[in-house]
Amino acid sequence: MNDMLIFERAAVRAHRDRAANQLDRVRPVLDDLAARVLDRLDDTARKFATALDLGGRGAVATLLAARGVAVVSADLSPRMARQAGGFAVAADAEFLPFGAASFDLIVAHLSLHWVNDLPGALIQLRRTLKPEGLFLASLPLLGTLGDLRAALIKAEEALTGGASPRVSPFPDLADCAGLMQRAGFALPVAEREVIDVEYAEPLALLRDLQAAGETNATIARSRRIPPRALFPAALAALAPDDGKLRVPLHMAVLTGWGS
Template structure:
């Protein structure tokens, strides 16, 4: 989530993870749809009817929700297999190099996709240009605090076993940075809100399966390529259990801005 020239994420790995997840997304589709509904509720607050939308990275749940509102939708995804599950017209496109002209859409929705972009300011500028002057941009992304206990537990377990630790959970932005990014990209009336969504697991390994099935496994360039000690993940997950349950939180940032 950096400026141009600072490469934090391996985009080939992001695409590979989303390709793998395309065949498995049904396992987490109810969660993805619930999160998408929370984001798209913002449309009701505008009192506007939108006609032509671009949705980015919606994993097959966003496009049907928009179409049900009578909106014409074009979907994009970095991975061809994930673009194919959109349920309507879709193209393969990179958020950092969007193939759209100016003022093409009166609604753009980027749901849980922009947090894997290296040049987020540049991507936001492209998205604003693709928006009509009265159009609305809505994005959602994980904020700092998301999976915080998992990040800490993995670092502690790896350090105990090996004496060092590699980054195993992606870095996330702070809410305070998000509205500023929208404003610098030229959006009018930028708003950034936080919703905290908690998940509870009886089987702690199910958390890692859900992250994999959603295409959300680690794609940082600095990630370790070596196989971690066999005891590391079980040790980390065991330390997170309380009363036979594992609790994790998604700090969901919901960003809105208008064309200008």
């Protein structure tokens, strides 16, 4: 097996297809995170006419349109692309169908963490960006869902004597900064934001991940139906005495300019 292949892209597409009709459940969180990323646009006097919204799940295109930007919304899932709010294109971030210097703004919001060849995807995105255009991206960082990962491993080992990967691996911030530089972006910046999400009912976390299309798509995942007690046991181990589950999202926000 190719060591570069960590994720099953067909599974990513299927998860996002199923999530396309469930986005209202997580709309407040998606909109808040997108607004945090797009706030970077206020730091520049540059005006943008055309933008590529890559995987924004309807949270990005609306905010860009409000700024007077014409938006092409691309997603691995055709259903998700149609609901994103811009001119819809079904496209894979690993094989972008756009020509060189097509957009003066590209926003890849919480979409690149399921890509197998992230360095290659960033190079393609930089080539798709016009000279002096702006690239904005966000993705979860190492530490996100780390407690859930550990709790699932411990619970599954106790129940079955073994464990399979159930939470996607995430990069660290230093990796993101290095990849931006290697891809050829000018003035690359990688920043960390930590957003705490609280759940009164712990199982709601798993339902929200499914509604956002963020369920497990690693190639190494188990295809067997998990023990019924697995997820309740893992979540019970995470919940404090008040029963509320607090989940920190460590989000990288990347900015870079075309060259």
